[in-house]
Amino acid sequence: MTADWLTFQSFQRSQGVLKAINTLSAHLKLMLNGVADEERSQAVDRSAETLQAFFDELEAAARQADRRESALMLGVDPRFREFVHDYLTARRHHRFRSRLFTGPIGDIKTLLSSNARSDQEALVECLAELRILVEEHMSDDVSQILGAI
Amino acid sequence: MRTILRESNLDLLGEVERLITALKATPVVPELAPYHDHMVRACADLHEQICHNLRDMELGRDDILPEEILSETQRLARDLRLHNRLAGPTLRGLKSDRLSLRVIGWLHAVHKETTGVPVAMSTEEFGIWPQPPHPVVYFMPVSAQYSLLYQPLFFHEFGHLLYASHKPEMDSLVQDLQTQIAELLEPLARRNDVHAQAEERQRTVIVLTWYKWAQELFCDAVGLMIGGPAFIHAFSHYLRMSPRAEYHCSPDELRLRPHPVTWLRTRLLTRRARELDCMAVADAVEQQWTTIAAALGVVEDYYGFYEEEFLPVIWQTLDDMLVEAEPYRFTRQDVGEEEWTVDSTPVHLLNRAWRQFKNHPDEYPSWEHQSIAIFCDHPSE
Numbered sequence: 001m002t003a004d005w006l007t008f009q010s011f012q013r014s015q016g017v018l019k020a021i022n023t024l025s026a027h028l029k030l031m032l033n034g035v036a037d038e039e040r041s042q043a044v045d046r047s048a049e050t051l052q053a054f055f056d057e058l059e060a061a062a063r064q065a066d067r068r069e070s071a072l073m074l075g076v077d078p079r080f081r082e083f084v085h086d087y088l089t090a091r092r093h094h095r096f097r098s099r100l101f102t103g104p105i106g107d108i109k110t111l112l113s114s115n116a117r118s119d120q121e122a123l124v125e126c127l128a129e130l131r132i133l134v135e136e137h138m139s140d141d142v143s144q145i146l147g148a149i
Numbered sequence: 150m151r152t153i154l155r156e157s158n159l160d161l162l163g164e165v166e167r168l169i170t171a172l173k174a175t176p177v178v179p180e181l182a183p184y185h186d187h188m189v190r191a192c193a194d195l196h197e198q199i200c201h202n203l204r205d206m207e208l209g210r211d212d213i214l215p216e217e218i219l220s221e222t223q224r225l226a227r228d229l230r231l232h233n234r235l236a237g238p239t240l241r242g243l244k245s246d247r248l249s250l251r252v253i254g255w256l257h258a259v260h261k262e263t264t265g266v267p268v269a270m271s272t273e274e275f276g277i278w279p280q281p282p283h284p285v286v287y288f289m290p291v292s293a294q295y296s297l298l299y300q301p302l303f304f305h306e307f308g309h310l311l312y313a314s315h316k317p318e319m320d321s322l323v324q325d326l327q328t329q330i331a332e333l334l335e336p337l338a339r340r341n342d343v344h345a346q347a348e349e350r351q352r353t354v355i356v357l358t359w360y361k362w363a364q365e366l367f368c369d370a371v372g373l374m375i376g377g378p379a380f381i382h383a384f385s386h387y388l389r390m391s392p393r394a395e396y397h398c399s400p401d402e403l404r405l406r407p408h409p410v411t412w413l414r415t416r417l418l419t420r421r422a423r424e425l426d427c428m429a430v431a432d433a434v435e436q437q438w439t440t441i442a443a444a445l446g447v448v449e450d451y452y453g454f455y456e457e458e459f460l461p462v463i464w465q466t467l468d469d470m471l472v473e474a475e476p477y478r479f480t481r482q483d484v485g486e487e488e489w490t491v492d493s494t495p496v497h498l499l500n501r502a503w504r505q506f507k508n509h510p511d512e513y514p515s516w517e518h519q520s521i522a523i524f525c526d527h528p529s530e
Contacts, residue, residue, distance in 0.1 A: 004288075005309045006361070006407075008278040011231075018224050026205075026217040033213050039201070072331070072353055075324025078360060078405075131220055146230045 007144045010079035014138035017054050018131065020047035025127040028120050048112055055112075059105040062088060083137045090133060100126035150219075151211055157222050158202045161229055165196045168229075168236060175240050180250035184267035185239045187284050192232055199225055238269035238286065245295055246270050247525045252300045252495045253287055256307050256375070259477045262314040263307075270294075275387075277306035279313045297502035297517055300495070301376040301383040308368030311474040318473050323363045326466040331356045333458055354404050355454050362409045366463070367470045369418050374471065377479035378430040379499040381422055382507075385415065385434045389441055396442050400452040412438055412447075413455055417463075427484075489520070491527040498524060 023040055024047040030037040061084040064073045073081045091101050099122050100108050111123040169192045177185045202221055205211060211218050238246070249270045257263040267284040276288040287306055293299035312319050334352045339345065372380040388395060388411050394402060395411035408414070415438045422431035442449070483496040498520065506513045 004276050005279055005313075009280055009313065012280045012283070015224060015227065015231075018220060022217045022221045022224070026210075026214050029213050029217070030210065035210070035213065072356065074327040074331075074356065074360075075320040075322075076360070077320070078357070081357075128216060131216070135220070135223075142227060146227065146234070 004144070006077060006079055007141050009077070011138060011141040011145045013080075014134050014141065016050055017134055018138075020050035020054075021127045021131050021134070023047040024051065025124055025131075028124050032117065032120060032124070052109060052112060055105060055109050058084060058087065059109075062105060079141070083133075086133060086137055096129040096132075098122070098125040098129045100130060150215065151206060154211065154218055154222055155203065155206055157226070158199050158206075161222070161225055162196065162199045162203070164229055165192055165199065165232075168192050168232060169196070171240060172236060175242070177239055177242055178244060178247050178250070180247055180254055181239055181242055181269060183265075184269040184284050187267045188232070188236055188239060191235075195225065195228055195232060235269070235284075235286065238271045248297075248521055249287070249289060249294055249300060249303070251525060252499075253303055253307075255495045256303065256477075257285075260307075260311070260475075263310060275299075275302050275306060277309050279310040281310065281314045285310060297499055297521065298506060299383050299387055301372065301380040301499050302387060304375040304380055305368045305372035305384070307375070308371030308474075308476070309364070311371060311476060312364055312367060312470075315473050319364075319367075319470060322466050322469050322473070323360055326363055326462060327356050327359050329462040330359055330459055333456070333462075334453070351400075351453070358403070358405050358454060361405075361407050363463075363466060363470075365408045366414065366417060367467055367474075369414055370421055370467050370471055371474065371476045373418055373421055373425065374476045374478050376496055377425070377484045377500060378422075378427050379496065379503045381418055381427070381430050381434055382503045383499075384418065385437065388415075389437060393445055393447065396438075396445055397447040397450065400454075403452060403454045409455065410451065412442060412449065413451060421467075425479075491523060495524070 023043045027037050027040045027044045057080070061073050061076045061080065064076070065084060065088060073084060076084070087101075090096055095101070099111070108123070108126050111119045111126065114120065114123075169189060172185065172189050172192065175185075198221070202218055202225070205214060205218055250268065253268050253270065257266055257268060262281065263285075266282065268287065269284065270287050270289060272291050272294070273288040274290060275293075278286045287303055289299070289303070293302075331352065334355060336348070369384070372384065376383070391411060397412070398406065398410055403410070415434065419431040419435045422428075422434075477496075479496050479500075480494075483494055484500050485497075487493075487497075489498045489501045502517060502520065505516050509516070
């Protein structure tokens with residue numbers, strides 16, 4: 001009766017979010033550079049949905065942390081709580097410069113559905129910085145699930 | 150960088166192809182066929198994603214997508230390592246896996262959320278990798294795999310899958326529970342000194358600890374609802390000779406411990422067992438744990454992580470979680486005196502096994518051997 005279930009779920013969630021980040025980011029960059037990218041079109045829609053759901057969860061948990069004392073996030077699994085903590089710390093310390101880390105979290109959901117070039121450029125910046133945070137966060141899960149040499 | 154990425158992707162491609170070849174060449178028992186088929190498809194999908202990376206590089210897109218292709222290659226490398234782990238249960242499949250796979254297969258079939266979800270079993274301490282709708286891997290120690298007695302512990306692990314299948318609703322119920330525990334812990338008067346700040350930090354730790362504890366207690370309740378006396382016997386026998394920490398932990402050990410102290414879990418299990426009219430087993434198990442605790446010189450104390458005044462809100466939360474998840478509930482026949490037949494449920498067989506083990510321990514091995522053969526040989530529905 002181990003607690004691996006939580007680590008496994010966290011690992012899979014991070015892998016899913018990274019896949020969505022990379023797919024959407026690649027698609028937007030190619031479009032912004034005038035390169036057609038029909039091959040990804042279906043995957044792009046799925047990626048946007050994955051990220052939308054992820055940002056909904058992030059926003060809800062971050063709102064709780066803002067409201068309560070001691071950053072007490074309730075009903076949030078411990079690994080995701082740690083991610084939200086990392087995200088809020090990065091915001092407070094001005095570690096990143098994209099709108100995901102400087103503006104209201106809700107803004108990125110607007111960017112996700114926008115067709116404006118400036119919004120798409122801003123979204124690419126947000127996704128690049130989110131990728132860094134997710135990859136850092138999942139390192140513990142990776143060593144627990146996959147082991148280390 | 151282009152050379153490095155191309156080389157790594159070609160290397161990954163070769164590894165996936167070897168994995169697919171190995172999977173396709175491996176004969177599998179019928180109970181593993183859906184999982185095996187899923188693994189072959191998942192590896193083919195992985196292959197396609199690696200090819201996509203290579204195509205992007207051939208088209209010179211890596212100038213535009215340097216971070217994306219690097220991150221994707223790293224992600225796919227992790228996925229390949231995971232697939233290698235997930236392929237283990239089929240590549241190393243044993244005929245003896247059929248017993249557990251049949252019990253789990255029945256369990257998945259009688260719950261609407263898990264019908265048709267492919268399952269596999271691997272060798273480790275009891276556990277589960279639940280990520281619906283993806284295939285599920287259950288873990289069980291080797292010696293337990295050959296016996297009926299500890300199969301009911303899968304019912305606890307299945308609880309984690311039910312939780313994951315109803316995660317938003319379950320998290321909301323746990324959030325309410327944590328809020329109520331936070332209120333119960335609130336001091337009548339607030340000071341503003343270093344000591345008060347330390348106490349507040351401790352209250353925060355207790356409240357956060359209850360996220361995992363609530364889920365574990367829910368899984369215990371699911372195990373009992375499904376397995377009845379067989380579950381509580383299996384739980385108690387498996388854990389009662391555990392180290393002292395399963396009876397008593399210091400406050401530091403309790404901090405963010407994944408499971409509640411097992412003595413507390415046993416108390417709540419026996420309480421629910423009485424609610425389900427399993428009086429005899431509840432009394433017997435509670436007595437055994439009290440006797441062992443006395444022999445260890447342990448005094449029950451959870452240092453504020455659990456207090457009797459928490460019980461009503463914990464109980465209500467667990468009841469609500471059970472209503473949400475709707476696990477199979479053992480029937481009168483499952484726990485009755487009638488002999489198990491192939492038309493009956495695995496729960497009936499497991500309860501019958503524990504009665505046989507308790508009442509006729511000398512005859513148990515041959516009875517079990519014969520029963521497993523009958524259970525595994527009859528055609529599954």
